[in-house]
Amino acid sequence: MITTPSTSQLVRSVSSELRAKVLPEITDPALIVEVEMMLSVLDMAATRADHEIAWMLQEAAGIDAALSEAAAAGRLPEPVRDALDALQSSQPADLSYPEVQRHYGLASEALARAAEFAHAGDQRVQSLVWSLLEGRVNHELATIGAYVAVGRSENQT
Amino acid sequence: MEQPSGVADSGVVTADVMTERLTRFLAARGALEGGGVVLGVRRLIGGYSREMWFFDVTSEGRTESFVLRMDPPELTTMLVTDRLQEWRFLTALQAEGTVRIPGPRWIDERGDELGRPAIIMDRVPGRNTLELWRDVADEDRDLVLWEARAVGLAKLLASYTRVGLDSLPASVEQAVSWSDYMAGCEERWRSIEAAYPEPVPLLRYIAGWLEANRPEAAPLSLVHGDMQPNNVLVDIEENFYAVDWEMTHVGDPREDLGWWLFTELSNPAPFVSLFLDRVCETYRAETGLTESQLNPDVLRYFTVAASLGCYEDIMEQLTAFAHGRTQATNVGYVAVALPFMHSAWLRTLAELMSAPDQEVRP
Numbered sequence: 001m002i003t004t005p006s007t008s009q010l011v012r013s014v015s016s017e018l019r020a021k022v023l024p025e026i027t028d029p030a031l032i033v034e035v036e037m038m039l040s041v042l043d044m045a046a047t048r049a050d051h052e053i054a055w056m057l058q059e060a061a062g063i064d065a066a067l068s069e070a071a072a073a074g075r076l077p078e079p080v081r082d083a084l085d086a087l088q089s090s091q092p093a094d095l096s097y098p099e100v101q102r103h104y105g106l107a108s109e110a111l112a113r114a115a116e117f118a119h120a121g122d123q124r125v126q127s128l129v130w131s132l133l134e135g136r137v138n139h140e141l142a143t144i145g146a147y148v149a150v151g152r153s154e155n156q157t
Numbered sequence: 158m159e160q161p162s163g164v165a166d167s168g169v170v171t172a173d174v175m176t177e178r179l180t181r182f183l184a185a186r187g188a189l190e191g192g193g194v195v196l197g198v199r200r201l202i203g204g205y206s207r208e209m210w211f212f213d214v215t216s217e218g219r220t221e222s223f224v225l226r227m228d229p230p231e232l233t234t235m236l237v238t239d240r241l242q243e244w245r246f247l248t249a250l251q252a253e254g255t256v257r258i259p260g261p262r263w264i265d266e267r268g269d270e271l272g273r274p275a276i277i278m279d280r281v282p283g284r285n286t287l288e289l290w291r292d293v294a295d296e297d298r299d300l301v302l303w304e305a306r307a308v309g310l311a312k313l314l315a316s317y318t319r320v321g322l323d324s325l326p327a328s329v330e331q332a333v334s335w336s337d338y339m340a341g342c343e344e345r346w347r348s349i350e351a352a353y354p355e356p357v358p359l360l361r362y363i364a365g366w367l368e369a370n371r372p373e374a375a376p377l378s379l380v381h382g383d384m385q386p387n388n389v390l391v392d393i394e395e396n397f398y399a400v401d402w403e404m405t406h407v408g409d410p411r412e413d414l415g416w417w418l419f420t421e422l423s424n425p426a427p428f429v430s431l432f433l434d435r436v437c438e439t440y441r442a443e444t445g446l447t448e449s450q451l452n453p454d455v456l457r458y459f460t461v462a463a464s465l466g467c468y469e470d471i472m473e474q475l476t477a478f479a480h481g482r483t484q485a486t487n488v489g490y491v492a493v494a495l496p497f498m499h500s501a502w503l504r505t506l507a508e509l510m511s512a513p514d515q516e517v518r519p
Contacts, residue, residue: 029200030200034486034487037486037487037489037490037493038486038490040490040493041486041489041490041492041493044492044493101355105355105356108355108356108357108358109356111356111358112350112356112357112358112360112361112362113361114358115358115359115361115362115365116361116362116364116365118362118365119365119366119368119369129358129362132358133358133359133362133503134503136358136359137359137496137499137500137503140495140496140499140500141496141497141500143496144493144496144497
C-alpha cells in the first residue's frame with residue numbers, strides 16, 4: 001500500500017484547505033462555530049493517526065511493568081492482580097485498531113483498579129498510579145495542543 | 158409531535174421562520190396587544206447546550222427585549238437538560254426574590270408552537286464579564302474596578318445561600334445531609350466511569366480522591382451549577398445577574414466558585430483567581446462560613462468536584478457518539494475538550510497534594 005503521504009498529512013491538508021478557503025466564505029455564525037469544531041476534530045484525528053497505536057501499546061506495557069513490580073512486592077490487592085493477570089494473558093493478535101484498543105482496555109482496567117486502591121495509604125502505589133495517570137493524560141494532551149473552547153464568547157472576536 | 162413548518166431535517170430554523178412562530182406564540186398569549194410587533198430575531202452563538210435567540214417586542218413606542226432558550230435537536234448537544242425543570246426553578250426563584258435573575262415570561266413546554274421545548278425570559282441589559290474584560294488592553298485595565306467586580310461576583314454567589322430551600326420546586330432532589338450529598342456525587346463519578354464504553358482510570362482515581370479528601374462540611378444550598386463568565390451579566394450600574402439556570406440543583410454552595418475557577422483556566426479574564434483571597438473573604442462575610450470551610454484550597458477541591466454535572470452530561474453524549482446514536486459535530490468535539498479537563502484536574506490535585514498546611518490534602 002501507499003503510505004506516503006501519510007494519513008495525518010492527508011487529514012491536515014483537508015483541515016488546512018477548509019480553514020483557508022471554506023471558513024472565510026461562511027457568514028452564518030453558528031455554522032462557523034460548527035466548522036471550527038470540525039477542524040479541531042480533524043487536527044486531533046491527524047495526531048492520533050500518527051501516534052495512537054504506539055501510545056496505547058507503550059502505555060499498556062508501562063502499566064504491565066509497573067503493576068507487576070508492585071504485585072511482586074505484595075503491594076496490590078486481589079482485584080488489581082486479577083486485572084493485571086488479564087492484561088498479561090492478552091497479546092494483541094495484530095496491530096489493527098480494534099485489537100490494540102481491546103488490549104489497551106485491559107491495561108486501563110488494571111490501572112483503574114489500582115487507582116481505586118491508591119487512596120488506601122500505600123505511598124508507593126499512590127506515586128506509581130499518579131505517574132501512570134500523568135503519562136496517560138500527557139498523551140491525551142498531545143492530541144490537542146493548546147485547547148481553545150470553540151464557539152464560547154471568550155474566544156469570539 | 159408534528160414538526161412545525163420551517164424545520165429542516167438538520168433542525169436549522171431561519172430568523173424569518175422564528176419571527177413567525179414567536180409572533181403566533183406571543184399573540185396567543187396576549188403579549189402583542191396594542192399592535193405589538195416581534196422584531197430583530199437573531200440567533201446567538203456561544204451556548205453549548207441550548208439554542209438561544211434574541212428578539213424585541215415593540216408596541217406603542219415601547220420596546221421590550223427577550224431571550225428565547227430552546228432545546229436543540231435531540232442528541233446534538235453536549236448537555237441535556239430539562240426546560241420545564243429550568244422554568245420551575247426560575248419561577249420559584251423569582252417568587253422567592255433573593256437572587257437577581259432574568260424574569261421568566263413564557264414557556265412552550267412541549268415545543269408544539271416554537272418547534273422544540275423553549276422558555277422565554279426578559280433580556281438583562283448587561284454584558285458578560287469576558288466582554289467587559291476585553292474592552293481594554295491588559296496594560297490599561299482598571300484592576301481596582303475588577304477587584305470590585307470580583308467582590309460583586311462573590312456577593313452574587315453568596316446570595317444563593319440565602320434562598321430558602323423550601324421555596325424550590327418540589328421536584329428538586331435534596332439530600333438528607335451534606336455527607337449524603339457528597340457521597341452521592343462521588344458515586345456519580347464512579348457511575349460515569351462504569352457507563353462509559355472503556356475504563357477511564359482517572360475517574361476512579363478522582364472519585365476516591367474526592368472521598369478521601371472531603372473538606373469541612375457546609376450547609377447545603379441552592380447551586381447555580383454552571384457559574385462561568387458567559388453566564389454572568391453586569392449592567393451599567395454594576396449589578397450582577399446570573400443567567401442559564403439549567404444545571405441548578407441543591408448542593409454544596411462552594412461548587413459554584415469552584416466551577417468558576419475551573420472555567421478561568423481556559424478563559425482570558427481570570428479576575429476571580431486574581432483576587433481570590435478577597436473573593437473568599439467576601440464570600441465568608443456574606444455567608445458566615447468559616448475560613449476552614451472556605452479558603453483557596455477548599456475551592457481548588459471544588460474545581461474538580463464541581464466539574465461533575467458538566468462532565469456527566471458530556472460523557473453520556475460521547476457514549477451516544479461512540480455507539481453511533483449521534484454524529485453531531487459538537488458532541489464529537491467534546492473528545493477534544495476532554496484532555497483539557499483531565500489535565501486541569503490532574504494539575505489541581507497535584508497542587509493540593511503538594512501544598513503544605515492545607516485543609517484539603519491527602
